[in-house]
Amino acid sequence: MDQEQTVTGKSIFRIDGPPKVRGEAKYAAEYKVPDLLHAYVVTASIAKGRILSIDLSAARQFPGVVEILSHKNRPWFWPVSFLYKDAAGPPGKPFMPLYDDRVHFSGQPVALVIAESYEAARDAAALVGVTYKAEPHATDLARSPAFIPRKHRIGVAPVPHPTGDADRAFASAPVKIEAAYTTSPENHHPMELFATTVEWGDNIVTVYDKTQSPKSVELFLKVAFRLIGRKVRVVSSYVGGGFGLGLRPQQSVFLAVMAAKSLKRSVRLVLPRDHMFALGYRANTVQTVSLAADEKGRLQAIRHKAIAATSQFEDAQDPILLFSASLYRCDNVKLNYELAKLDTVSPCDMRAPGAATGMFALESAMDELAYALGADPLALRLTNYTERDQSENRPFSSKALRECYAQGSERFGWDKRSHAPRSMREDKELIGWGMATGAWEAAMSPAPARAEVRLRSDGKFEVTSSITDIGTGTYTILSQIAADELETPIERIVVRLGDSALPFNPIQGGSWTAATSGAAVQSACRKLKAKITSQAKKAGVLDRRPGTELLSASALADLLKLRRGGELSATGTMFSPPFGKRFSSATHAAVFAEVRVDEELSVVRVTRIVCAVAAGRILNPTTARSQIIGATVMGIGKALHEDTAYDHNLGRCMAHSFGDYHIPSNADVYDIDVVFVDETDTQVSPLGVKGVGEIGVVAVAPAIANAIFHATGQRMRDLPITIDRLA
Numbered sequence: 001m002d003q004e005q006t007v008t009g010k011s012i013f014r015i016d017g018p019p020k021v022r023g024e025a026k027y028a029a030e031y032k033v034p035d036l037l038h039a040y041v042v043t044a045s046i047a048k049g050r051i052l053s054i055d056l057s058a059a060r061q062f063p064g065v066v067e068i069l070s071h072k073n074r075p076w077f078w079p080v081s082f083l084y085k086d087a088a089g090p091p092g093k094p095f096m097p098l099y100d101d102r103v104h105f106s107g108q109p110v111a112l113v114i115a116e117s118y119e120a121a122r123d124a125a126a127l128v129g130v131t132y133k134a135e136p137h138a139t140d141l142a143r144s145p146a147f148i149p150r151k152h153r154i155g156v157a158p159v160p161h162p163t164g165d166a167d168r169a170f171a172s173a174p175v176k177i178e179a180a181y182t183t184s185p186e187n188h189h190p191m192e193l194f195a196t197t198v199e200w201g202d203n204i205v206t207v208y209d210k211t212q213s214p215k216s217v218e219l220f221l222k223v224a225f226r227l228i229g230r231k232v233r234v235v236s237s238y239v240g241g242g243f244g245l246g247l248r249p250q251q252s253v254f255l256a257v258m259a260a261k262s263l264k265r266s267v268r269l270v271l272p273r274d275h276m277f278a279l280g281y282r283a284n285t286v287q288t289v290s291l292a293a294d295e296k297g298r299l300q301a302i303r304h305k306a307i308a309a310t311s312q313f314e315d316a317q318d319p320i321l322l323f324s325a326s327l328y329r330c331d332n333v334k335l336n337y338e339l340a341k342l343d344t345v346s347p348c349d350m351r352a353p354g355a356a357t358g359m360f361a362l363e364s365a366m367d368e369l370a371y372a373l374g375a376d377p378l379a380l381r382l383t384n385y386t387e388r389d390q391s392e393n394r395p396f397s398s399k400a401l402r403e404c405y406a407q408g409s410e411r412f413g414w415d416k417r418s419h420a421p422r423s424m425r426e427d428k429e430l431i432g433w434g435m436a437t438g439a440w441e442a443a444m445s446p447a448p449a450r451a452e453v454r455l456r457s458d459g460k461f462e463v464t465s466s467i468t469d470i471g472t473g474t475y476t477i478l479s480q481i482a483a484d485e486l487e488t489p490i491e492r493i494v495v496r497l498g499d500s501a502l503p504f505n506p507i508q509g510g511s512w513t514a515a516t517s518g519a520a521v522q523s524a525c526r527k528l529k530a531k532i533t534s535q536a537k538k539a540g541v542l543d544r545r546p547g548t549e550l551l552s553a554s555a556l557a558d559l560l561k562l563r564r565g566g567e568l569s570a571t572g573t574m575f576s577p578p579f580g581k582r583f584s585s586a587t588h589a590a591v592f593a594e595v596r597v598d599e600e601l602s603v604v605r606v607t608r609i610v611c612a613v614a615a616g617r618i619l620n621p622t623t624a625r626s627q628i629i630g631a632t633v634m635g636i637g638k639a640l641h642e643d644t645a646y647d648h649n650l651g652r653c654m655a656h657s658f659g660d661y662h663i664p665s666n667a668d669v670y671d672i673d674v675v676f677v678d679e680t681d682t683q684v685s686p687l688g689v690k691g692v693g694e695i696g697v698v699a700v701a702p703a704i705a706n707a708i709f710h711a712t713g714q715r716m717r718d719l720p721i722t723i724d725r726l727a
C-alpha cells in the first residue's frame with residue numbers, strides 16, 4: 001500500500017474517545033454485578049507499632065454491615081514473596097494487607113468493613129476502634145541514615161558504570177560548581193481511583209480491576225489465594241490513568257478478593273482519594289551534583305550522589321543516576337546511590353521514575369555551571385554533546401537530540417534571550433527563560449508480549465491482547481498498525497485489550513507498549529495476511545488490483561463460507577530487545593520554559609513551554625502530542641506544586657485530597673508547544689518506535705527552575721518551588 005493510504009503516522013482521533021464520552025466504556029467500579037457487597041478500608045493512625053485490640057462492637061451493629069475482616073479473622077492467604085515475583089517489584093517482601101498485627105506505615109489497612117452499601121461500609125468503618133502500641137518511627141529522609149542497596153531490582157540498573165577518576169579531575173579543573181538538591185515525595189493521582197469489582201462465581205472469579213497489568217494481577221491472586229484450580233479472569237478494558245501505581249497488583253484488589261473469598265459473595269472496593277496516598281509514591285531524594293569544566297566549558301568531571309527514600313520492607317530503586325553517565329561527553333564520572341529506610345509504604349515507579357528526579361539535579365547543575373562559565377546554557381549542552389554512550393561504551397541506536405535543541409530553541413526564540421538574571425521584565429513581573437535536556441529509555445517489554453488477530457465472520461479483523469490502554473492511545477495505534485498491515489480500512493479493525501483471558505502481554509509501562517505491542521500486532525497481522533492470501537488465491541476470491549483493499553468484505557465472507565466456519569487467525573509474539581547489547585537506546589527532549597514571577601508576591605506563572613521530542617517514529621501525532629502535553633503538565637506540578645507533606649511527629653502524610661495535595665489546575669497551564677523532530681531508528685524496535693509516555697515529564701522541572709533563576713537570580717534547589725521558598 002502506498003504512503004498516501006496508510007493510517008499509521010496520521011492523526012487519527014482516539015477510537016476509545018466516543019465510548020468514553022458516551023459512558024459506554026466501563027471502568028473497574030462501574031460493572032453491574034448482582035448481589036454486590038461494598039467494602040471500605042480502616043487505616044492505621046500510627047506509623048509504626050502493633051495493633052493491640054480492635055473493637056468492632058459498634059461497627060458490627062451498624063445497619064447493613066455484613067462482615068468486618070482484620071488480621072484476626074481474615075481468610076488464609078499465602079505471603080506471595082515465595083512463589084510470585086512482581087515484574088515491577090524491588091527486592092524485599094511485598095506488603096500484604098491484614099497479614100498480622102504489625103503496623104508498617106500510617107494509612108496501612110488494618111480492617112475491612114463489608115456492607116450492603118458503600119455508605120454503610122464507610123460509616124461503619126469510622127466506628128471501628130483500634131488501639132495500638134506505638135513504636136518510635138522515622139519518616140524524615142533528611143534525618144535517616146542511608147545505606148547502599150546490596151540487591152538490585154531486576155531489569156533496572158540504578159547506577160550505571162562510572163568512568164575515569166572524577167575526584168582528581170574535579171580537584172584540578174579551573175571552573176566548578178557543587179550543589180545539593182532535594183525533591184519532594186509525590187503521589188500518583190490518576191483521575192480514576194483504584195477500584196476493584198469482584199464477581200464471585202463457583203467456577204470463575206471475574207475481577208474488574210484498575211491495573212496496568214491484568215496478567216500480573218491474575219497470577220498474583222491465583223498464588224496468594226490459592227485459586228489455582230479455579231478460573232480467574234482479570235478485566236481492565238479501560239483504565240483512567242496509571243502513572244506507574246498500577247504496575248504492581250494493588251492493596252485494593254487484594255482486599256476485595258479477600259473479602260469475596262471469605263464471604264463467597266461479589267464485592268466492590270473503591271479507594272477514596274485520601275487512601276491513595278498510602279499505595280506508593282515517587283521517592284523523595286537528597287542529591288549532590290558536582291560538575292567541573294575547562295575554560296571552554298568542556299566537562300572534566302561529573303559527580304552525582306543520590307539518597308532516596310524506601311520502606312522498611314522493600315528496597316525500592318529508581319534509575320535516578322541513569323543519564324548522569326551517558327547524556328554528556330565526559331571522561332570522569334562518579335556516581336553514588338543510597339537508600340534510607342523510612343516507616344512509609346514502599347515508593348514505586350512514577351512516570352519516568354528516577355530520571356525525572358535525577359535530571360532535575362543534573363540539569364539544574366548544568367545551568368549553574370553555565371553561569372559559572374558565563375556561557376549560554378544551550379551552548380554548554382552543545383559543547384558537551386556526545387554521539388556515544390560513554391558509560392556503556394557503545395553508540396546510540398539513534399539520537400536526534402541536536403535537532404531537538406535546534407528546533408526547540410528556534411520555536412521558542414531562545415536567541416533573543418539576555419544572559420543576565422533579572423534582565424527581562426514587564427511591569428511587576430520578572431521574566432525568565434530556562435531550558436533543560438530530557439532523556440528516557442527507549443525499551444521493549446522485558447517479557448515476551450503476544451497479540452492475536454482473527455478474521456471474524458462479519459468480515460472484521462479482531463485484534464486481541466491482554467495489555468491495557470491506560471489512556472495513552474493504545475487502542476488507536478494498534479488499530480492503525482493492523483489496518484495498514486492488513487491493507488484494510490481502519491473501520492474494519494476491532495481491538496480488544498485489558499483482559500487476562502486474552503493473549504499474554506505482561507505490563508503497560510516503561511513507555512514500551514507502543515513498540516512492543518505494536519510489533520506483536522504487526523507480526524500477527526503479517527502471518528494472517530499470508531494465510532488469507534494463499535487461501536483466497538486457492539478459492540479464487542482474491543482481489544489484487546492496486547489501490548484496493550487486500551480483500552473486500554464480501555470476498556472475505558465468501559472465503560469464510562468456503563472454510564465452513566473454520567477459524568482464520570494468527571498470533572504474533574514480540575521478544576526484546578532485538579539488538580541485544582550493541583546499542584544504547586533512549587528518547588530525548590529539549591524543553592524551553594518561560595516563567596513570569598510577580599516581584600512582590602513571588603507567584604510563578606509558567607507562561608510558555610516548548611518541548612521538542614525525538615522519540616523515533618510517531619505512530620499518531622495527536623495521541624503522542626497528548627502524551628507529551630499531559631507529561632508537561634505533570635512536570636509543572638513537580639516544579640511548583642506537588643508535595644506529599646508529612647507531619648514527621650505523627651509520621652503521617654498530611655495530604656488527603658486535592659485541597660492539600662496541589663496539582664496544576666487549568667489556570668496554571670498556559671501555552672504548551674510540542675515539536676516532534678524526525679528521527680529514524682532501524683534498531684530500536686521493528687516499528688522504529690521509541691515510546692512517548694514518559695519522556696515529556698523529565699526536563700520540565702529543571703527548565704522551570706532554571707527559568708526562575710534567570711527571572712529572579714534565585715537558584716531554587718528544592719522542589720516544589722513554592723511561594724514561601726521563593727519569597
Ligand code: MOS
Nearest residue numbers: 243244351509510
Ligand atoms: Mo510507568 S512509571 O512504567 O507506568
